Amino acid sequence: MGALTxxxxxxxxxxxxxxxxxxxxxxxxxxPASGWxxxxxxxxxxxxxxxxxxxHQVDGFLAVNADGSVTIFSGKVDLGTGLRAAIPQxxxxxxxxxxxxxxxIEGDTAxxxxxxxxxxxxxxxxxxxxxxxxxxxxRRVLIERAxxxxxxxxxxxxxxxxxxxxxxxxxxxxxxxxxxxxxxxxTVDPKAPLKDPNTYTIVGKxxxxxxVPAKVTGSHVYVHDFSVPDMLHGRVVRPPAIGxxxxxxxxxxxxxxxxxxxxxxxxxxxxxxxxxxxxxRAARALKATWSEWNGLPDQKELIAALRAGPLARDExxxxxxxxxxxxxxxxxxxxxxFWPIQTHGSIGPSCAIADVKPNQATIWTASQSTHRYRHAxxxxxxxxxxxxxxxxxxxxxxxxxxxxxDAAADAALLSKATGRPVRVQxxxxxxxxxxxxxxPQLLDLVATIDADGxxxxxLTQMWIPEATKGLPSIPLLGPQAAGLDQAHGIATGLISxxxxxxxxxxxxxxxxxxxxxxxxxxxxxxAPGKIANCFAIESFIDELxxxxxxxxxxxxxxxxxxxxxxxxxxxxxxxxxxxxxLSPGPNIRSPISRGRGVAFVHYKNQETLVAIxxxxxVEHASGTVSVxxxxxxxxxxxxxxxxxxxxxxxxxxxxxxxxxxxxEVKFDHSHVTSVDWSTYPILTFSDVPKVEIDLIDxxxxxxxxxxxxxxxxxxxxxxxxxxxxTGVRLRRAPFTKERVKAxxx
Amino acid sequence: xxxxxxxxxxxxxxxxASDPDQPLLYALRxxxxxxxxxxxxxxxxxxxxxLVDGQAQRSCLTTVADCEGKSIxxxxxxxxxxxxxxxxxxxxxxxxPQCGYCTSGMIMTAAGLLARNAKPSEADIRAxxxxxxxxxxxxxxxxRAVLRASGQGG
Numbered sequence: 001m002g003a004l005t006x007x008x009x010x011x012x013x014x015x016x017x018x019x020x021x022x023x024x025x026x027x028x029x030x031x032p033a034s035g036w037x038x039x040x041x042x043x044x045x046x047x048x049x050x051x052x053x054x055x056h057q058v059d060g061f062l063a064v065n066a067d068g069s070v071t072i073f074s075g076k077v078d079l080g081t082g083l084r085a086a087i088p089q090x091x092x093x094x095x096x097x098x099x100x101x102x103x104x105i106e107g108d109t110a111x112x113x114x115x116x117x118x119x120x121x122x123x124x125x126x127x128x129x130x131x132x133x134x135x136x137x138x139r140r141v142l143i144e145r146a147x148x149x150x151x152x153x154x155x156x157x158x159x160x161x162x163x164x165x166x167x168x169x170x171x172x173x174x175x176x177x178x179x180x181x182x183x184x185x186x187t188v189d190p191k192a193p194l195k196d197p198n199t200y201t202i203v204g205k206x207x208x209x210x211x212v213p214a215k216v217t218g219s220h221v222y223v224h225d226f227s228v229p230d231m232l233h234g235r236v237v238r239p240p241a242i243g244x245x246x247x248x249x250x251x252x253x254x255x256x257x258x259x260x261x262x263x264x265x266x267x268x269x270x271x272x273x274x275x276x277x278x279x280x281r282a283a284r285a286l287k288a289t290w291s292e293w294n295g296l297p298d299q300k301e302l303i304a305a306l307r308a309g310p311l312a313r314d315e316x317x318x319x320x321x322x323x324x325x326x327x328x329x330x331x332x333x334x335x336x337x338f339w340p341i342q343t344h345g346s347i348g349p350s351c352a353i354a355d356v357k358p359n360q361a362t363i364w365t366a367s368q369s370t371h372r373y374r375h376a377x378x379x380x381x382x383x384x385x386x387x388x389x390x391x392x393x394x395x396x397x398x399x400x401x402x403x404x405x406d407a408a409a410d411a412a413l414l415s416k417a418t419g420r421p422v423r424v425q426x427x428x429x430x431x432x433x434x435x436x437x438x439x440p441q442l443l444d445l446v447a448t449i450d451a452d453g454x455x456x457x458x459l460t461q462m463w464i465p466e467a468t469k470g471l472p473s474i475p476l477l478g479p480q481a482a483g484l485d486q487a488h489g490i491a492t493g494l495i496s497x498x499x500x501x502x503x504x505x506x507x508x509x510x511x512x513x514x515x516x517x518x519x520x521x522x523x524x525x526x527a528p529g530k531i532a533n534c535f536a537i538e539s540f541i542d543e544l545x546x547x548x549x550x551x552x553x554x555x556x557x558x559x560x561x562x563x564x565x566x567x568x569x570x571x572x573x574x575x576x577x578x579x580x581x582l583s584p585g586p587n588i589r590s591p592i593s594r595g596r597g598v599a600f601v602h603y604k605n606q607e608t609l610v611a612i613x614x615x616x617x618v619e620h621a622s623g624t625v626s627v628x629x630x631x632x633x634x635x636x637x638x639x640x641x642x643x644x645x646x647x648x649x650x651x652x653x654x655x656x657x658x659x660x661x662x663x664e665v666k667f668d669h670s671h672v673t674s675v676d677w678s679t680y681p682i683l684t685f686s687d688v689p690k691v692e693i694d695l696i697d698x699x700x701x702x703x704x705x706x707x708x709x710x711x712x713x714x715x716x717x718x719x720x721x722x723x724x725x726t727g728v729r730l731r732r733a734p735f736t737k738e739r740v741k742a743x744x745x
Numbered sequence: 746x747x748x749x750x751x752x753x754x755x756x757x758x759x760x761x762a763s764d765p766d767q768p769l770l771y772a773l774r775x776x777x778x779x780x781x782x783x784x785x786x787x788x789x790x791x792x793x794x795x796l797v798d799g800q801a802q803r804s805c806l807t808t809v810a811d812c813e814g815k816s817i818x819x820x821x822x823x824x825x826x827x828x829x830x831x832x833x834x835x836x837x838x839x840x841x842p843q844c845g846y847c848t849s850g851m852i853m854t855a856a857g858l859l860a861r862n863a864k865p866s867e868a869d870i871r872a873x874x875x876x877x878x879x880x881x882x883x884x885x886x887x888x889r890a891v892l893r894a895s896g897q898g899g
Contacts (some may be wrong), residue, residue, distance in 0.1 A: 216848055217820065277771040344880075347844075428787060502869065650883070653882065685888070686875055
């Protein structure tokens with residue numbers, strides 16, 4: 001560790017503020033009371049006692065409590081996504097107990113199994129499924145044990161209301177009475193039979209999400225609101241240029257602020273104070289000299305820079321079919337698409353609390369990956385893994401990896417340096433300036449079609465950064481600045497998926513030109529890569545349809561063989577009352593012209609199916625695009641909680657409209673320059689269109705993810721609608737009015 | 746440390762601050778009233794909105810000194826889970842929040858609007874909330890909830 005200097009001011013101890021409230025169920029007239037027990041419970045200062053966290057054991061996931069309740073331990077966390085309702089619903093259904101009797105613990109490395117990060121829309125389809133299987137295993141054993149006690153055949157018994165009881169009626173036995181010390185000591189059986197979906201009484205219901213009442217009354221404890229005794233408030237002073245080195249610090253510059261300590265470790269510079277505002281003032285006032293750094297490329301030349309590399313390698317990601325001989329009247333169409341660097345744009349800047357002691361560390365964080373980052377924290381804090389505990393608390397929505405983990409590392413470094421628990425909340429310019437970004441994506445598409453519009457040959461080429469193989473977690477800013485031990489490399493999420501058309505083609509290929517790096521530190525951002533890829537592929541399909549002089553919907557349907565895909569496309573089209581015709585439409589010369597567009601995704605080629613339709617109005621004089629109506633048909637298989645699904649679909653649509661219409665991170669040679677909401681504007685209420693969503697429920701199909709899929713087709717549907725309205729094809733997001741006006745000419 | 750006498754959620758409160766320019770936001774949070782959230786500190790996002798003498802204001806831009814003698818209402822002052830304010834009840838009924846970080850500011854802005862205009866149109870609601878940002882995309886439900894709270898719809 002580098003030099004550590006602190007001012008000698010004694011920092012007065014203060015009573016930590018307490019937050020939170022103990023709650024109770026809620027019930028409102030006209031709204032079903034759910035009586036969820038877990039909501040509002042104040043997070044324990046130390047967290048619950050450590051327990052077995054083996055994901056292969058039933059006990060890893062659930063505990064039967066003496067009071068008749070069941071606690072579920074979930075490695076996947078609720079990010080505002082509804083898991084807090086859906087996972088208890090799945091567990092309650094499979095066990096045979098009222099959902100109100102389920103308590104849920106999330107994302108605590110000492111008490112929940114490592115189910116992988118909460119990312120990639122896997123919360124239900126992986127995490128929920130694991131928990132459901134543990135519950136099914138538990139149910140089978142509960143029934144077997146009750147059968148012995150009651151001297152009855154197992155298939156004459158059922159579970160209900162937390163009891164095993166005869167199907168024919170009569171007294172049953174409480175779950176707790178069938179389990180010694182609340183432990184099953186049982187391996188999760190992947191073949192334990194599941195309940196017949198036709199008998200579901202809890203799964204498939206739009207139960208109210210349990211955290212909503214506390215969120216709307218102010219008693220929900222976000223990580224931002226959490227505190228521990230003796231806690232200091234910290235702020236980090238980031239350099240004016242991304243790669244700048246700390247030359248000197250003038251601690252006298254803040255001598256008027258009492259009780260402030262300055263911490264610098266290598267190039268890591270931070271302040272702590274008793275109260276938050278003093279920490280903010282100190283971070284602003286502290287004078288430091290940094291070295292020059294200007295290693296970012298010219299943003300105006302970014303596309304050329306991506307094409308120029310350097311490349312790690314080229315890789316053929318997909319190749320199917322054989323190219324035949326193109327007939328003489330075949331047409332070859334080419335286009336280049338670009339998706340800009342974007343930020344997660346969390347409304348609350350990242351925050352964390354760390355309590356680092358010489359022999360152990362506890363970190364309260366909104367990380368989506370507490371288990372994964374536990375290793376990183378142990379490494380840079382130089383502690384054994386077992387001595388490090390990360391406990392999840394809600395943050396502001398992050399939709400990928402924003403600054404949550406970085407803020408937690410900042411807090412940990414400041415806590416270790418000061419010997420006190422430290423809370424760090426980033427400022428707005430920290431979040432916009434330093435959160436990991438969605439990387440830029442460049443796609444060249446070329447396709448040959450015959451006179452009838454059949455795709456003879458298709459090639460997608462992508463210039464995207466290559467994720468470092470085996471990288472355990474994304475390097476964090478604080479340890480990097482401090483020169484501490486951590487893994488090096490980049491991660492992006494799976495950004496190369498959905499890069500080939502989901503339609504028939506004689507031959508289809510995808511080639512990735514993997515770049516060795518990307519201008520700003522990347523991370524996964526909602527639907528990583530798929531929004532850009534689907535934007536390109538589904539816009540290009542419309543280009544092919546136009547070249548073939550065919551209706552874009554008919555062009556798609558003819559090439560699509562997936563029954564569920566056909567259904568979502570037809571349903572979305574029906575919502576728009578789609579009448580077949582060529583695009584662009586008839587009114588492209590009007591001062592305000594209107595158009596419609598459609599786009600489709602089969603997410604990751606194997607998950608949720610979504611079709612989005614859109615109606616837009618484009619004002620030619622200003623270039624302003626008004627999205628008037630969005631329709632969406634959505635098939636995610638079994639829906640655990642349809643209203644929670646609907647909320648996710650609404651969010652996907654609105655957030656991606658924002659990304660497509662207005663979002664692009666700006667930077668100069670040394671740093672991000674779009675560091676607030678005026679330089680990085682997002683969608684506001686006046687931009688919100690009418691949204692209609694048709695959710696297709698398939699109770700006998702596996703549940704699929706809903707946190708991302710509906711975002712993928714949004715930009716293409718929008719670009720296709722703008723083309724339909726104006727005859728102008730937009731191949732570069734965002735579709736700002738300046739860009740649209742320039743394109744219309 | 747100087748202290749400022751504020752009236753918060755109907756009760757006299759004593760807010761200590763070493764700096765008269767300390768934003769009200771930090772005073773509220775250090776009193777344990779953490780429903781009010783820091784979002785940008787620039788008055789651009791609305792997450793920190795509270796009522797000051799009945800008017801919706803950004804607590805990140807309002808100094809604690811300027812609030813002396815004034816009446817401040819935060820989300821905690823509107824109602825509780827057991828006895829929610831009609832706007833809170835409407836936000837529950839419409840299942841508005843996703844992450845919920847912006848929700849406090851949304852509700853306080855709506856409370857300011859409904860105090861002036863008991864039956865706002867949808868356009869009025871959207872205009873009033875134009876400066877409140879939501880990243881999760883809960884806008885549609887926010888508008889529906891405010892309409893419901895004003896006895897229109899639901």
